[in-house]
Amino acid sequence: MDTRTKIILAAMELFWLKGYNSTSVADILSRTQLNSGSLYHFFPSKQDVLIAVLEFLRDGIGEMLLAPAWAGIDDPIERIFALLASYRRMIVESDCTYGCPIGSLALELHEPDPKVRELLAANFTGWANAIEACLIAAGNRLPCGLDRAALAQFVLTAMEGGVMQARTHRDVAFFDRAVSMLRAYFESLEQGVQARARA
Amino acid sequence: MDTRTKIILAAMELFWLKGYNSTSVADILSRTQLNSGSLYHFFPSKQDVLIAVLEFLRDGIGEMLLAPAWAGIDDPIERIFALLASYRRMIVESDCTYGCPIGSLALELHEPDPKVRELLAANFTGWANAIEACLIAAGNRLPCGLDRAALAQFVLTAMEGGVMQARTHRDVAFFDRAVSMLRAYFESLEQGVQARARA
DNA sequence: TTCTTGATTGAATGGTCAATCAAAGAAGGG
DNA sequence: CCCTTCTTTGATTGACCATTCAATCAAGAA
Numbered sequence: 303m304d305t306r307t308k309i310i311l312a313a314m315e316l317f318w319l320k321g322y323n324s325t326s327v328a329d330i331l332s333r334t335q336l337n338s339g340s341l342y343h344f345f346p347s348k349q350d351v352l353i354a355v356l357e358f359l360r361d362g363i364g365e366m367l368l369a370p371a372w373a374g375i376d377d378p379i380e381r382i383f384a385l386l387a388s389y390r391r392m393i394v395e396s397d398c399t400y401g402c403p404i405g406s407l408a409l410e411l412h413e414p415d416p417k418v419r420e421l422l423a424a425n426f427t428g429w430a431n432a433i434e435a436c437l438i439a440a441g442n443r444l445p446c447g448l449d450r451a452a453l454a455q456f457v458l459t460a461m462e463g464g465v466m467q468a469r470t471h472r473d474v475a476f477f478d479r480a481v482s483m484l485r486a487y488f489e490s491l492e493q494g495v496q497a498r499a500r501a
Numbered sequence: 502m503d504t505r506t507k508i509i510l511a512a513m514e515l516f517w518l519k520g521y522n523s524t525s526v527a528d529i530l531s532r533t534q535l536n537s538g539s540l541y542h543f544f545p546s547k548q549d550v551l552i553a554v555l556e557f558l559r560d561g562i563g564e565m566l567l568a569p570a571w572a573g574i575d576d577p578i579e580r581i582f583a584l585l586a587s588y589r590r591m592i593v594e595s596d597c598t599y600g601c602p603i604g605s606l607a608l609e610l611h612e613p614d615p616k617v618r619e620l621l622a623a624n625f626t627g628w629a630n631a632i633e634a635c636l637i638a639a640g641n642r643l644p645c646g647l648d649r650a651a652l653a654q655f656v657l658t659a660m661e662g663g664v665m666q667a668r669t670h671r672d673v674a675f676f677d678r679a680v681s682m683l684r685a686y687f688e689s690l691e692q693g694v695q696a697r698a699r700a
Numbered sequence: 701t702t703c704t705t706g707a708t709t710g711a712a713t714g715g716t717c718a719a720t721c722a723a724a725g726a727a728g729g730g
Numbered sequence: 731c732c733c734t735t736c737t738t739t740g741a742t743t744g745a746c747c748a749t750t751c752a753a754t755c756a757a758g759a760a
Contacts, residue, residue, distance in 0.1 A: 305707080321611050323522045327748060337709050338749075344707095348748065401608055408669045409600060409608040412520050423670045455666065455675060456682040462665055463658030470607045471622045476654060483655040483686075490689040504737080526718060536739050537719075543737095547718065 306344045306354075308334045314355045318403040321410050322352055349415060352407075356421035359403065363428050378439035379488060382457060385433075386481050389461060390474065398472040404429075405462045430454045444491055445498075460484045505543045505553075507533045513554045517602040520609050521551060548614060551606075555620035558602065562627050577638035578687065581656060584632075585680050588660060589673065597671040603628075604661045629653045643690055644697075659683045 312333040316325040327348055331338055345351045359366075371388035372381050393400045404425045411418060434454035437444060444450070464480030511532040515524040526547055530537055544550045558565075570587035571580050592599045603624045610617060633653035636643060643649070663679030 319611065321522075321609060323520075324611065326746080328746085339710075339751080340708055342749070399611075401611070405665060406608045406611075408665055409605045410520060412518065412523065412598075412600070412605075419669065419671070426666060426669055449678075452678040452682060455678055456659075459659055459662030459666065459679045459682075460655075461662070463660070463662040466604060466607055466661055467625060467654065467658065470618065470625055472618070479648075479651040479654055480658045483651060483658075487682075487686045487689070490686070490693070494689070525716075527716085538721080538740070539738055541719065 305334075305336065305340055309336070309341055309344065309351060310354050310358050313351045314358065314403070317352065317355060317407065318401070322407060323410065349418065353417055353421060356404075356407075356418065356425060360421060360425050360428055363425070363432070368432055378436040379443065381436050382433055382488075383481070383485065386457075386461060386484075389465060390477055390481070393465065393468050393474050393477055398468055398474060400465065401469055402462060402465050405465065426458060430458050433457045443495060445495055448491065457484065504533075504535065504539055508535070508540055508543065508550060509553050509557050512550045513557065513602070516551065516554060516606065517600070521606060522609065548617065552616055552620060555603075555606075555617065555624060559620060559624050559627055562624070562631070567631055577635040578642070580635050581632055581687075582680070582684065585656075585660060585683075588664060589676055589680070592664065592667050592673050592676055597667055597673060599664065600668055601661060601664050604664065625657060629657050632656045642694060644694055647690065656683065 309330060313325070313330050316329050316333065319325075320329070327338065327341065330336075330351070331341060341351070345354065367388075368385065371385045375381050375384045389400075389402075404422055408422045408426075411422075414422070430451070431454070434451050437448075437450040437454055460480050460483070464477040467476035467480070468474050470476075508529060512524070512529050515528050515532065518524075519528070526537065526540065529535075529550070530540060540550070544553065566587075567584070570584045574580050574583045588599075588601075603621055607621045607625075610621075613621070629650070630653070633650050636647075636649040636653055659679050659682070663676040666675035666679070667673050669675075
């Protein structure tokens with residue numbers, strides 16, 4: 303594996319574990335067994351490492367996140383809840399310390415460089431677009447007038463809010479309740495379509 | 502105003518504007534026109550300032566947040582959306598840089614001291630309890646079997662997720678869409694009760 | 701062999717940070 | 731007036747941090 307990639311992977315994990323500000327360049331160097339000069343040969347500054355990490359996450363959402371979560375699941379609406387279930391798994395596996403890497407960075411960086419902010423937004427957009435594709439694939443199971451882009455964003459909203467509370471309370475139940483409320487909303491949407499079909 | 506309170510107010514604002522790690526003790530001192538010794542006379546460490554700020558927010562939620570948002574509004578469900586509207590106002594007034602002080606701290610601090618974590622959780626609980634009280638006051642306008650504590654948490658979830666995305670995209674529309682999805686969910690709950698009453 | 705280029709080394713720099721502490725000041729009771 | 735207690739002063743400390751840079755190394759091209 304080349305040096306640049308090693309740095310990106312180590313930084314990604316450290317930013318996720320400790321946050322951006324609390325991760326020192328020395329942390330990245332000790333984890334990769336590199337010297338500072340090597341890092342600064344490939345990246346002009348620590349912030350450029352962050353940018354590379356965010357680009358890596360943005361470009362890898364399909365293979366790294368969606369594909370594993372959707373393996374063996376074809377129903378578009380079940381895919382949405384399968385993705386949420388994969389977050390649940392990460393929460394449990396981390397003893398409720400899991401935080402969405404993008405969400406955590408989005409709230410940690412208070413005056414982000416425009417490029418960083420745009421990449422955070424692009425990561426959110428990529429996630430929401432994947433959900434929107436599911437909602438479109440669900441076709442007429444959902445009301446035809448439904449704003450599917452808005453609902454896709456709402457799924458992201460529920461995930462981020464649920465993860466935040468589960469982590470703060472150190473209790474998955476807070477995530478589970480958010481998902482079950484979302485599920486109830488989806489069921490009311492589907493039942494609304496059926497009721498109108500009967501009438 | 503006594504020194505201790507001056508420090509808490511200045512720190513509260515700075516933690517909200519810049520985050521905890523990016524706020525230096527020197528920042529707090531220059532804003533309060535105090536010397537380091539004064540701060541360390543009242544607080545053993547910077548973290549104890551954070552603890553005092555979180556206690557201040559927890560104890561002041563009624564007067565500082567709910568009372569202004571609910572002035573002149575009696576309907577319990579409208580109170581929920583009035584509170585969300587007050588967040589919308591803060592988002593707009595800050596040019597979409599607003600972040601919930603608790604949510605931001607909850608995601609910024611990756612390995613929080615137990616006391617800090619518990620205070621963050623207590624702040625969330627206080628917020629959700631206020632919403633739950635509204636949901637209970639709404640009586641039989643909502644389904645009797647509804648888990649009102651879970652729905653109250655979901656309102657917090659939607660607020661935090663909406664604020665996060667509005668800030669990241671620098672666009673209130675992301676908050677508005679989250680609120681309108683929540684509104685649609687409430688309407689489907691209320692209509693469900695009416696439909697059952699007619700049957 | 702010689703030159704060139706990119707990659708790596710690791711000590712050094714300048715700056716910021718939280719926290720300390722001895723000394724001085726203020727206020728009040730006796 | 732003294733004594734006590736609380737409060738404030740502000741220079742100082744030592745740790746850590748991002749970044750720099752001159753020097754070295756490896757390997758291919760000429």
